[in-house]
Structure formats: structure tokens, C-alpha cells
Amino acid sequence: MARILISTPPLPGCxxxxxGHELVEGPPGSDADxxxxxxxxxxxxxxxxxRRMAQLGVIGVAGAGSDAVDHEAARARGIAVLxxxxxxxxxxxxxxxxxxxxACRLMGDGERALxxxxxxxxxxxxxxxGRDVHGATLGLVGYGAIGRAxxxxxxxxxxxxxxxxxxxxxxxxxxxxxxxxxxxxxIVSVHVPLTDSTRRLIDARRIALLGPTSVLVNTARGxxxxxxxxxxxxxxxxxxxxxxxxxxxxxxxSPRLLAAPRLVLMPHIGSATLAARRAMLLxxxxxxxxxxxxxxxxxxx
Numbered sequence: 001m002a003r004i005l006i007s008t009p010p011l012p013g014c015x016x017x018x019x020g021h022e023l024v025e026g027p028p029g030s031d032a033d034x035x036x037x038x039x040x041x042x043x044x045x046x047x048x049x050x051r052r053m054a055q056l057g058v059i060g061v062a063g064a065g066s067d068a069v070d071h072e073a074a075r076a077r078g079i080a081v082l083x084x085x086x087x088x089x090x091x092x093x094x095x096x097x098x099x100x101x102x103a104c105r106l107m108g109d110g111e112r113a114l115x116x117x118x119x120x121x122x123x124x125x126x127x128x129x130g131r132d133v134h135g136a137t138l139g140l141v142g143y144g145a146i147g148r149a150x151x152x153x154x155x156x157x158x159x160x161x162x163x164x165x166x167x168x169x170x171x172x173x174x175x176x177x178x179x180x181x182x183x184x185x186x187i188v189s190v191h192v193p194l195t196d197s198t199r200r201l202i203d204a205r206r207i208a209l210l211g212p213t214s215v216l217v218n219t220a221r222g223x224x225x226x227x228x229x230x231x232x233x234x235x236x237x238x239x240x241x242x243x244x245x246x247x248x249x250x251x252x253x254s255p256r257l258l259a260a261p262r263l264v265l266m267p268h269i270g271s272a273t274l275a276a277r278r279a280m281l282l283x284x285x286x287x288x289x290x291x292x293x294x295x296x297x298x299x300x301x
Contacts (some may be wrong), residue, residue, distance in 0.1 A: 001020060001021050001022055002021050002022070002035040002036055002292045002296075003021070003022045003024065003031070003033050003034050003035050003036075003055070004018060004021050004022065004023050004024070004034060004035065004036040004037070004038065004288070005024055005025075005026060005028070005030065005031045005034035005036070005037045005038070005053070006023055006024065006025045006026075006038050007025075007026065007027055007028050007030075007037060007038065007039040007040070007043055008038060008039055008040040008043070008062055008281075010281060011274075011277060011278055011281055013278075014278055014281035014282050014285060015038075015281065015285050016282070016285070017282065017285040017286040017288075017289040018285050018288065018289055021036075021289075021292070027043070027049075028043055028044070028045045028049040028053075029045075029048065029049030029050070029051075029052040029053060030052075031053065032052060032053060032054060032055075033054075033055055034053050034055060034056060035055045035056065035057050035058075035292070036056070036057065036058045036059075036060065036288050036291075036292060037053065037056060037058070037059045037060065038060045038062060038281075038284055038285065038288060039059070039060070039061060039062070039068075040061070040062050040063060041061055041062070041063030041064070041065045041066070041067075041068060042068060042250065043068060044068050045059055045068060045069045045070065046070045046073070047070045047072075047073035050070065050073050050074060050077065050079065051073075056077070056079055057078075057079060057080065057291070057292075057295060058079065058080045058081075058082065058288055058291045058292070059074060059079060059080070059081045059082065060082045060083075060084070060284040060285070060287060060288040061081070061082065061083045061084070061284065062084055062280045062281050062283075062284040063083060063084065063085060063088065063271070063280055064083055064084075064085025064088060064092075064146070064193075065083070065085075065193055065194065065221060066081050066083050067193065067194040067195070067221065069081055080291055082284060082287045082288065082291070083284070084279075084280050084281075084283030084284035084287060085145065085146075085280075086145070086279070086283055087271075087276055087277075087278075087279025087280040087282070087283050088146075088270065088271035088276045088279070088280055089145045089146050089149050090149055090276075091270070091271050091272075091273050091275070091276035092146050092149075092219055092270035092271055092276075093146050093149030093150045093152075093153060094153075095219060095245060095266070095269065095270045096146070096150050096189055096191075096217060096219040096245075096270070097150055097153045097154070099217045099219065099243030099244075099245065099264055099266065100133060100138075100150075100187055100189060100215070100217050100243065101133055102243055102264045103215045103216075103217060103241040103242055103243035103262070103263075103264050104130055104131040104132070104133050104136075104187065104215050104240075104241065105130035105131070105133070106128045106129075106130045106241060106262060107264065108262075108263065108264040108265070109128060109261065109262055110128055113128070130241075131186070131213070131215065131240060131241075133157050133159070133187070134157045134158050134159070135157075135158050135159065135160075136157075136159055136160070136186040136187055137159065137160045137161075137162065137184065137185050137186045137187070138150075138151075138154045138159045138160065138161045138162070138185065138186070138187050138188075138189065139162050139163070139164070139175075139181045139182060139184070139185030139187070139188045139189070140161065140162070140163040140164070140188075140189055140191060141163075141164055141178065141181070141188060141189070141190045141191060141192055141201070141202070142163075142164075142165065142190065142191035142192035142193075142220065143163040143164075143165050143169055143171075143174075143191070144191060146191050146219070147163060147189075147191035150189055150191070151163070159187075160173075161173050162174075162175050162181055162184070162185065163175065163181075164176075164177070164178045164181040178201075178206070179206065179209055182202075182206055182209040182210055183209045183210075183211075185210070185214065186213070186214060186215070187214065187215045187216075187217070188202075188210060188214065188215070188216050188217070189217045189218075189219070190202065190216075190217065190218040190219070190220045190224055190225065191219070191220050192220055192221075192224060193220070193221065194220070194221035194223055194224060198221075198224050199223050199224065200223065200224070200225070200226050201224050201225075202216070202218075202224060202225040202226065202230075203226045203229060204226055204229035204232075204233075207225075207226070207229050207230060207233050207238075207239060208233070208238065210233075210239055211238070211239075212237055212238055212239065212240060213240050214239060214240055215239075215240055215241045215242060215243070216230065216239060216242045216243075217242065217243040217244075218242075218243075218244050218245065218246055219245045219246060219270045220246060221246055222244070222246040222247035222248040222249070222250060223248040225244075227247070227248055227254050227256070227257055228254070228256055230242060230257070230260075231254065231256035231257050231259070231260045231263075232256075234260040234261055234262055234263055235256075235259075235260055235261065240262065241262040241263065241264075242260075242262070242263050242264070243263070243264040243265075243266075244257070244263065244264070244265055244266065245266040245267075245268055245269060245270050246268055246270075247268070250268060251267075251268075253265065
């Protein structure tokens with residue numbers, strides 16, 4: 001039996017794979033005897049938190065990204081870092097495609113105008129002409145499980161789908177050069193993890209490549225995009241519209257983003273369905289249980 005620190009609110013029944021182990025609740029680093037930790041993707045598990053758990057052997061992140069974990073510190077101690085993004089793939093792809101439609105059709109601006117009483121009725125010449133989604137060229141930055149799921153949805157809209165990854169995928173639509181992908185896409189959706197190489201990957205120069213008729217959507221990590229550059233481009237009409245579900249300083253959102261026009265903002269709800277969150281917790285609980293079982297078998301041998 002292992003002692004497991006649970007640092008994320010558990011949903012009923014979602015920790016069933018850990019039955020038989022000792023479960024304690026608290027923030028990362030709060031239990032010196034914990035042999036395993038289960039946390040959510042937003043909780044920092046830095047070197048200090050890991051140091052305060054001298055028995056720690058495995059960190060399980062109930063999500064797709066582990067950028068809040070100090071991987072260097074974990075590697076130095078041989079701590080396994082696991083993720084469970086499988087359960088959120090389709091749900092996050094739904095949200096990403098919803099943001100694509102909402103941004104292209106200026107749904108956020110339209111709703112705000114309606115609620116403010118600024119809508120004067122239907123007119124053949126609209127103030128808020130949006131962009132068609134069907135038939136547009138969609139560029140996917142990153143082509144993991146979520147990016148591929150977005151591509152499947154795009155097929156139903158008769159979109160031309162292209163994707164960029166650092167290495168060839170061997171699939172139709174792969175573009176070796178990111179700049180080429182951005183310049184040739186009507187809509188760009190970002191699906192890469194946050195690493196040293198992807199931080200500010202979409203910077204001011206690359207936003208300029210998109211141009212005034214393009215749309216940018218991000219459901220990956222906020223810091224992948226230069227938020228100030230994005231806000232300036234929208235304010236100056238150098239980008240048609242954008243949709244964000246993630247932010248660099250979460251839960252704080254840059255005032256420049258809040259003031260930017262033609263920008264749909266969501267509060268990081270890509271995986272926010274009960275079914276997806278249950279799958280995320282069940283998935284990581286099962287993986288942690290597997291590592292603990294393997295470690296136990298090794299020690300008995």
C-alpha cells in the first residue's frame with residue numbers, strides 16, 4: 001500500500017483504481033511521506049515541492065500538459081511524470097472548433113452589441129460581416145491527438161486542412177515551414193505543448209504573416225502566443241479576429257486582451273465537461289496505480 005497525495009478535488013468514483021492505497025488531500029509538497037502525487041495541470045510542482053516529498057516516486061497530472069512540473073528536478077531524482085490527456089481530446093477539439101466558428105463569425109462582438117441595445121435590426125449591409133468557415137484553409141500548429149480531432153471536424157466544413165510539426169508526419173497537408181503555414185492559412189489553430197521552444201512561438205512577426213483577413217485560435221497554452229502582439233494586431237486591424245481559451249498569467253487576463261475587439265475569450269474550459277474531467281481523473285489514477293504496482297512487484301522480486 002502506498003501513500004498518495006491528492007492535490008486536485010476528486011470527482012466521485014474517479015479514484016477507484018487507487019483503492020487499497022492510503023489517500024491524503026493537500027497541495028503539492030504538503031505531505032512528506034507521499035510516494036505519489038496526483039495534481040491538475042495548473043498546479044505548480046516545483047523543485048521545492050518535490051524536495052518536501054522525500055518518498056515521491058511518481059507525479060500524475062490529470063490533464064494533457066505537464067509544463068507546471070519541474071521536469072529537471074523530477075529527472076534528477078528519478079521521479080516519473082505521467083499525464084492523462086486521452087480523456088480530453090474530443091472535448092477540447094469541440095471547444096477549439098467552437099472558437100473557430102465564433103471568432104470567424106464575430107459572435108462575441110455580436111452578442112455584446114445585442115446585450116448593450118446597439119442592434120438596430122437586420123440589414124443587408126451588415127456592420128459585423130464575418131468570415132465563412134466552410135471552404136476556408138485551416139492551418140494547425142501541432143498535430144497531436146487534439147489537432148487531429150480538430151482536423152476531423154474541419155472535414156465536415158469542407159475545409160482545406162494543413163498542419164505543421166517539427167518532424168514530417170507522413171500525412172497529407174504537412175508543411176515543413178511554420179511561416180509558410182501561417183501565411184497560407186485563413187484560420188490558424190494552435191495545438192502544441194508549452195516548452196522552451198514553443199514559448200512565444202507565435203510572436204509579432206508571425207502574427208503579421210497571418211494578415212488582416214485571418215483568424216487565430218489558441219486552446220493550447222497562453223504563453224505560446226505573444227498576447228500583447230495579438231492585442232495590438234486586433235486593435236490596429238492587422239488581424240481579422242481571434243479566439244482564446246488559455247492565457248499566460250491565468251487566472252489573470254491581460255487588460256489589453258480584455259479591451260481588444262473581435263476577440264472571443266473563454267475561461268480555460270476546453271476540457272470542462274463532466275465526462276471529460278471524469279475520464280482525466282480515472283485515466284491518471286489508473287496510470288499511477290500501474291506504476292505503483294510495478295514498483296511493488298520489483299521491490300518484492
